[in-house]
Amino acid sequence: MLTINKKRFKEHFRRKMHNLYTQSIEEANNEEILNVLCCVIKDMISRDWEGSRLYQEKAVFYFSIEFLLGRQLKSNLLNLGFEDTVRQGLKELGIDLDDIMEAEPDPALGNGGLGRLAACFLDSMASVGISGHGYGIRYKYGLFEQKFVNNSQVEVPDNWLINGAYPWETVRPNRAVLVKYEGNIEMEEDEEGNVRVIHKDYIPVMAMPYDIPIIGYRNECINTLRIWKSEVPSRDFGKLSLYARNESASYEEALKHKYYADEISQTLYPNDSNYAGKLLRLKQEYFFVSSGMQDIFRKCRRYKIKPQELPDKIAIHINDTHPALCIPEMMRILLDEEGLSWDEAWDITTKVMSYTNHTILSEALERWSEDIMKELLPRMYMIIAEINSRYVDYLRGKGYSEEKVKRMAIMYDGEIRMANLCIVASYSVNGVAKLHTKLLEEEVLKDFYDEEPYKFNNKTNGIAHRRWLISSNPELSNLITELIGNKWIKDTRNLKKLEKFVDDEKVLNRLEKIKFNNKVKLAKYIEETKGIKINPNSIFDVQVKRLHAYKRQLMNVLHILYLYHEILDSEDMEIDMEPRTFIFGAKAAPGYYLAKCIIKLINCVADLVNNDPRVKDKIKVVFIENYGVSLAEKIIPAANVSEQISTTTKEASGTSNMKFMMNGALTLATLDGANVEICEQVGKENMFLFGLSAKQVLDYNKYGGYSAKDLYHSNKSLARVVDDLVNGFIPGLGKEGREIYDALITYNDEYFVLRDIDEYEEAQQRISKIYKDKLKWNKMSLINIANSGIFSSDRTINEYIEDIWFRGCDENVQNNII
Numbered sequence: 001m002l003t004i005n006k007k008r009f010k011e012h013f014r015r016k017m018h019n020l021y022t023q024s025i026e027e028a029n030n031e032e033i034l035n036v037l038c039c040v041i042k043d044m045i046s047r048d049w050e051g052s053r054l055y056q057e058k059a060v061f062y063f064s065i066e067f068l069l070g071r072q073l074k075s076n077l078l079n080l081g082f083e084d085t086v087r088q089g090l091k092e093l094g095i096d097l098d099d100i101m102e103a104e105p106d107p108a109l110g111n112g113g114l115g116r117l118a119a120c121f122l123d124s125m126a127s128v129g130i131s132g133h134g135y136g137i138r139y140k141y142g143l144f145e146q147k148f149v150n151n152s153q154v155e156v157p158d159n160w161l162i163n164g165a166y167p168w169e170t171v172r173p174n175r176a177v178l179v180k181y182e183g184n185i186e187m188e189e190d191e192e193g194n195v196r197v198i199h200k201d202y203i204p205v206m207a208m209p210y211d212i213p214i215i216g217y218r219n220e221c222i223n224t225l226r227i228w229k230s231e232v233p234s235r236d237f238g239k240l241s242l243y244a245r246n247e248s249a250s251y252e253e254a255l256k257h258k259y260y261a262d263e264i265s266q267t268l269y270p271n272d273s274n275y276a277g278k279l280l281r282l283k284q285e286y287f288f289v290s291s292g293m294q295d296i297f298r299k300c301r302r303y304k305i306k307p308q309e310l311p312d313k314i315a316i317h318i319n320d321t322h323p324a325l326c327i328p329e330m331m332r333i334l335l336d337e338e339g340l341s342w343d344e345a346w347d348i349t350t351k352v353m354s355y356t357n358h359t360i361l362s363e364a365l366e367r368w369s370e371d372i373m374k375e376l377l378p379r380m381y382m383i384i385a386e387i388n389s390r391y392v393d394y395l396r397g398k399g400y401s402e403e404k405v406k407r408m409a410i411m412y413d414g415e416i417r418m419a420n421l422c423i424v425a426s427y428s429v430n431g432v433a434k435l436h437t438k439l440l441e442e443e444v445l446k447d448f449y450d451e452e453p454y455k456f457n458n459k460t461n462g463i464a465h466r467r468w469l470i471s472s473n474p475e476l477s478n479l480i481t482e483l484i485g486n487k488w489i490k491d492t493r494n495l496k497k498l499e500k501f502v503d504d505e506k507v508l509n510r511l512e513k514i515k516f517n518n519k520v521k522l523a524k525y526i527e528e529t530k531g532i533k534i535n536p537n538s539i540f541d542v543q544v545k546r547l548h549a550y551k552r553q554l555m556n557v558l559h560i561l562y563l564y565h566e567i568l569d570s571e572d573m574e575i576d577m578e579p580r581t582f583i584f585g586a587k588a589a590p591g592y593y594l595a596k597c598i599i600k601l602i603n604c605v606a607d608l609v610n611n612d613p614r615v616k617d618k619i620k621v622v623f624i625e626n627y628g629v630s631l632a633e634k635i636i637p638a639a640n641v642s643e644q645i646s647t648t649t650k651e652a653s654g655t656s657n658m659k660f661m662m663n664g665a666l667t668l669a670t671l672d673g674a675n676v677e678i679c680e681q682v683g684k685e686n687m688f689l690f691g692l693s694a695k696q697v698l699d700y701n702k703y704g705g706y707s708a709k710d711l712y713h714s715n716k717s718l719a720r721v722v723d724d725l726v727n728g729f730i731p732g733l734g735k736e737g738r739e740i741y742d743a744l745i746t747y748n749d750e751y752f753v754l755r756d757i758d759e760y761e762e763a764q765q766r767i768s769k770i771y772k773d774k775l776k777w778n779k780m781s782l783i784n785i786a787n788s789g790i791f792s793s794d795r796t797i798n799e800y801i802e803d804i805w806f807r808g809c810d811e812n813v814q815n816n817i818i
């Protein structure tokens with residue numbers, strides 16, 4: 001076990017401050033102190049982080065185009081068990097650790113759930129103690145910073161690197177690799193008659209690796225997230241650089257090459273669950289895939305692992321289709337560099353690759369044009385075409401109809417379907433919650449499921465409870481430990497023991513008090529940042545997640561308008577209503593116009609409601625700017641109600657639903673994604689369910705029969721709030737209101753907002769009623785916490801290990817690890 005000694009820590013800290021900045025601690029600002037502290041911690045873990053464990057056991061490589069890490073300092077100190085000593089040591093040096101934690105940048109190298117899942121998985125792989133590493137991109141600019149100007153979203157670049165650097169990273173120039181774009185593929189025959197593939201006239205881009213340590217929970221396991229920065233090849237690679245190769249190349253051409261290289265890792269695409277099909281995105285995908293695969297093979301060669309041994313030594317995981325090129329890239333290396341035959345290479349590749357599908361939204365499925373692939377990545381194109389040709393022959397050989405062959409082909413109609421490529425080449429295909437996996441098997445990927453059912457499996461998502469409970473809600477975490485001991489920290493299934501206290505009023509009151517304290521803290525933050533005073537005794541009703549039509553923030557805000565009208569209608573009669581604070585947090589993709597209109601609507605409704613004296617503070621609406629991991633950590637512990645109201649079938653899993661549950665919020669939900677499993681855990685009497693069933697939604701989609709106009713004409717209170725969008729009732733809302741109105745009425749409400757809103761309203765009334773009965777509410781809250789244990793990502797990762805990555809491995813290896 002790594003240990004820390006306060007005196008030595010202080011000495012180390014002082015020395016490091018001097019070495020790095022030649023100044024005393026008193027002269028340093030918070031950023032410098034943070035940097036020194038990170039260096040000291042990196043020094044302390046360096047021995048465990050040498051990576052010597054690699055290849056002693058099977059290693060997992062998790063490829064993801066996004067890792068939404070959040071701040072690392074608190075969670076690293078927690079996992080190392082150093083927080084108290086470091087806090088005390090710094091205090092004696094005149095430094096407040098909390099100030100330093102607030103000074104840490106929050107790397108937003110992801111959009112939402114998918115990137116956050118990847119980060120939780122890294123934390124869990126290290127904490128369960130496997131050799132599991134991430135490969136991704138070191139974007140110079142992460143997800144944009146959101147500002148509201150005149151109630152509209154404005155995007156500001158996210159300049160997260162301080163003077164170009166991140167305090168937790170270590171750059172490894174001797175591990176840089178070259179990624180090749182464009183050019184021509186030629187076949188050459190050597191003296192022995194072997195055909196060799198030569199890639200000529202390519203554009204070389206250097207990938208520079210930056211390593212971030214991923215520290216397991218008190219187990220000495222330190223894994224690596226390796227993210228790559230694109231650069232023009234440096235002098236070491238000089239012979240290969242475009243303008244060194246071509247002596248007549250001009251200075252302008254050299255600059256063009258530099259621009260070409262730099263651009264690749266410049267910015268994260270801000271689309272969540274939406275495929276844009278841009279050339280630069282494909283460059284990004286190949287960039288981190290090729291770098292990562294070359295890196296893996298370099299390690300294998302160093303450890304003298306033969307290609308045939310790879311399936312026993314490594315597992316490669318493809319997080320959604322963005323890293324799908326792992327498949328042809330591995331084939332390329334095995335064929336062109338290792339000299340294997342196609343059949344040998346295919347056999348190895350398909351025993352190494354596993355794939356997670358994250359969405360059934362058709363607008364999110366990646367399809368690259370064949371022409372673009374051919375031009376940008378000619379060797380990838382050739383290999384994919386060969387995989388497709390063999391697969392189509394195989395399907396025809398089975399006597400399938402041309403219709404079916406078309407549906408299953410990897411290439412069709414000038415396009416390459418990346419999901420099909422992943423399914424065909426992976427030994428495991430998983431969905432991220434039970435309902436989602438069922439929809440994959442029975443609807444979206446039915447042909448493939450019928451063909452190879454054994455490939456398909458479910459792995460319900462999870463969250464790192466260390467970050468989302470222990471470190472973000474210490475009061476609750478301490479109460480839990482006081483009540484049931486600390487075994488739950490290593491194995492969250494022990495949270496179940498909390499159920500003993502469902503009738504213990506003392507415990508329930510303490511639970512309520514902790515929630516209240518968290519609400520006071522959030523209220524203070526909101527008052528400081530937005531100048532809105534909110535009542536900590538009101539129900540904190542929270543919807544925080546990316547802004548997307550399918551997530552239905554629109555239904556939430558239309559319901560607020562309902563309530564507003566009710567209050568106005570009641571005139572001076574006191575209506576019996578629990579005070580509510582509706583809290584939103586959401587970024588919209590900059591090009592997603594409808595989503596931006598909904599942001600504007602929420603902000604305008606907030607102004608209207610918050611400033612109307614007739615409301616008498618019964619409702620308040622707050623839209624917190626710039627939602628991200630750090631804000632989530634402040635908001636979620638303070639929530640009473642968790643809004644998980646997506647159109648059923650559309651949310652593959654959701655993970656914020658789990659974070660809220662673990663922090664004692666009650667869930668207001670459709671039976672979508674992992675809400676189904678939450679319901680299995682707590683029972684429907686301990687949450688607030690409403691809305692269309694999956695079957696009803698599927699039937700509407702298949703057979704039609706839904707008319708938003710009919711609902712509008714037959715329901716007066718509904719028509720009133722829809723009309724508010726366009727009749728000037730909401731000051732400041734202009735053409736955005738018309739856009740939303742059209743989506744609902746003219747385009748027939750694709751996400752069934754008007755169909756579900758009445759039931760949603762009823763569910764909200766049930767919430768108000770139960771909240772009055774504090775004892776009952778707290779009891780339900782406790783039951784939610786007690787049954788949230790299965791949503792730890794440790795459980796999820798153990799399932800990936802047993803059923804996917806280590807399946808069929810030597811049982812001893814498996815048992816040692818789990």
Ligand SMILES: *Cc1c(COP(=O)(O)O)cnc(C)c1O
Pocket residue numbers: 111112113116544545546627628629632653654655656657659
């Ligand atoms: C957990 C999380 C998400 C995912 O939220 P969903 O409600 O599951 O979509 C998105 N963004 C951040 C910052 C998160 O922490």
